[in-house]
Amino acid sequence: MRQETPTFETRLKRNALAIETLLGRLLGLSTEPDEIVRPENLLGAMRHGVLNGGKRLRPFLVIECADLLGGSVDAALRVGAALECVHCYSLVHDDLPAMDDDDIRRGQPTVHKAFDEATAILAGDSLLTFAFDIVASPETPLADVQKTALVLALSRAAGHGGMAGGQALDLAAEKSAPDEAGIVTLQAMKTGALLRFACEAGAIVAGADATDRQRLRSFGEKIGLAFQLADDLLDLTADAETMGKATGKDAARGKGTLVALHGQAWAEARLEQLVAEAETLLEPYGARSSILAETARFIANRRN
Amino acid sequence: MRQETPTFETRLKRNALAIETLLGRLLGLSTEPDEIVRPENLLGAMRHGVLNGGKRLRPFLVIECADLLGGSVDAALRVGAALECVHCYSLVHDDLPAMDDDDIRRGQPTVHKAFDEATAILAGDSLLTFAFDIVASPETPLADVQKTALVLALSRAAGHGGMAGGQALDLAAEKSAPDEAGIVTLQAMKTGALLRFACEAGAIVAGADATDRQRLRSFGEKIGLAFQLADDLLDLTADAETMGKATGKDAARGKGTLVALHGQAWAEARLEQLVAEAETLLEPYGARSSILAETARFIANRRN
Numbered sequence: 001m002r003q004e005t006p007t008f009e010t011r012l013k014r015n016a017l018a019i020e021t022l023l024g025r026l027l028g029l030s031t032e033p034d035e036i037v038r039p040e041n042l043l044g045a046m047r048h049g050v051l052n053g054g055k056r057l058r059p060f061l062v063i064e065c066a067d068l069l070g071g072s073v074d075a076a077l078r079v080g081a082a083l084e085c086v087h088c089y090s091l092v093h094d095d096l097p098a099m100d101d102d103d104i105r106r107g108q109p110t111v112h113k114a115f116d117e118a119t120a121i122l123a124g125d126s127l128l129t130f131a132f133d134i135v136a137s138p139e140t141p142l143a144d145v146q147k148t149a150l151v152l153a154l155s156r157a158a159g160h161g162g163m164a165g166g167q168a169l170d171l172a173a174e175k176s177a178p179d180e181a182g183i184v185t186l187q188a189m190k191t192g193a194l195l196r197f198a199c200e201a202g203a204i205v206a207g208a209d210a211t212d213r214q215r216l217r218s219f220g221e222k223i224g225l226a227f228q229l230a231d232d233l234l235d236l237t238a239d240a241e242t243m244g245k246a247t248g249k250d251a252a253r254g255k256g257t258l259v260a261l262h263g264q265a266w267a268e269a270r271l272e273q274l275v276a277e278a279e280t281l282l283e284p285y286g287a288r289s290s291i292l293a294e295t296a297r298f299i300a301n302r303r304n
Numbered sequence: 305m306r307q308e309t310p311t312f313e314t315r316l317k318r319n320a321l322a323i324e325t326l327l328g329r330l331l332g333l334s335t336e337p338d339e340i341v342r343p344e345n346l347l348g349a350m351r352h353g354v355l356n357g358g359k360r361l362r363p364f365l366v367i368e369c370a371d372l373l374g375g376s377v378d379a380a381l382r383v384g385a386a387l388e389c390v391h392c393y394s395l396v397h398d399d400l401p402a403m404d405d406d407d408i409r410r411g412q413p414t415v416h417k418a419f420d421e422a423t424a425i426l427a428g429d430s431l432l433t434f435a436f437d438i439v440a441s442p443e444t445p446l447a448d449v450q451k452t453a454l455v456l457a458l459s460r461a462a463g464h465g466g467m468a469g470g471q472a473l474d475l476a477a478e479k480s481a482p483d484e485a486g487i488v489t490l491q492a493m494k495t496g497a498l499l500r501f502a503c504e505a506g507a508i509v510a511g512a513d514a515t516d517r518q519r520l521r522s523f524g525e526k527i528g529l530a531f532q533l534a535d536d537l538l539d540l541t542a543d544a545e546t547m548g549k550a551t552g553k554d555a556a557r558g559k560g561t562l563v564a565l566h567g568q569a570w571a572e573a574r575l576e577q578l579v580a581e582a583e584t585l586l587e588p589y590g591a592r593s594s595i596l597a598e599t600a601r602f603i604a605n606r607r608n
Binding site: 031032033034035036037038039041042043046089093096098099116117118119121122124125126128129130132133135136137138143144145147148149151152153154155156157158159160161162164165166167168169171172185188189193 | 335336337338339340341342343345346347350393397400402403420421422423425426428429430432433434436437439440441442447448449451452453455456457458459460461462463464465466468469470471472473475476489492493497
């Protein structure tokens, strides 16, 4: 019987299960050293915000990028789980009434609906904090120099100069529509920074040199742009049932997107171009990088 | 002319100025590597939340504990600034309408009043994230093994098993009053964990052995208990003008405190006992630890 390489879809699903399992274990009731107690209600809200059956695309990128360069998959899985905590915290806070005011996420009540606003704020805060805990933990099999690099890169990607800053620009964009350059900056921060980090983190986990690290970082930037463009297309065309959340909200709020500026045909052509550029960046790695190339195409073509 | 050792008050003020200056510089408009832009409004809210003329007691503890054991004061200052970002983020989020709903902090409008709720949420998120950035930054003159230890200890002190968890217990305490053990746990998490971390962080910065690290950690626990007891006494006795914030709110909300359970005389005796225990822990360091002993007394006797 011939041994088949798992397909992209199989690999993505297998990874999602591994991340869900690890996060479930990390967010169990038993305390770690230095923790006093884990309040049950808060832990429940954190679990609700993070154990949501997501695709775990960001952890997948960490793991596949680390694997490409010969890094430890165990370490990459933990760094991926940390990154997913940051991603999920941002969703919990973005859904709050003072922010995007969403009641439904992945077909489930958002954390502030299932619990309450105060608990959702604290659950988001705790997930963000926990991400750094997971990276620095003795259970993460990496050298201290790698952990420090990961903490620095993650905090820059997530903070005022990255994701949180992008969300602030997004709020401002509801009042005064940004021009094209403004939209590009906003999206590079809000969505792009964490995807860029995911790929760069894989290189850090693998102890890669500056060239490989920069190459995967650039790859992450390309797929970040593709991700946002695909998202904007979806917001325009998909229905709420497919997405598991409210759609058409960006347009309704007058938020500028590149799709709104240039049209659907332009966006589809641009997506193809971004995938081609991402693939070119992977060329030095040959056939080993085929999963990452498929990931880029998956991101460009996703329907939810 | 005889050279005087600066008094405690002078040292505390000098330190507060150094922290304020460093935080002001760190939160300037110029970006660091990996930051895309620093949105002006978000940065303004972060500055409003953190550059508030506080006593900077937590950074003071980091610096004095590091200094006691021969650690770098420059490194301790940066770690202190990081810790202050965590402390201030917690105040920004605690003041939100969904949490304690406070309009005034240190005689100034709270961040969500001076800006808006969404910006206050993001400013808090960004300050928390920035704390880990500051610790991991190449500008912090510490070994990677120290940075990893600091990131781990800080995330455990601040997260679901520490400060944020304590705030969650505090919210629950408004609905069902905890018993004495519950109050002690809540306070150890909400207030104690960061003060414990401050002292332990000084030991980590100094590259201290396990004995010294544990000793300063225990010292931090004692002054954490004293801090909260003094706070509860103040909430009962001080007026809003002295405190620069609303007072008597705990009692009004039916929140249990040890002062409410055991009375003012008991609390004052217990404070003296805690200061004595803290001083005993400092005995091996002799006269060099007099500033830390004064800090313990200051915390127990503070009037705002």
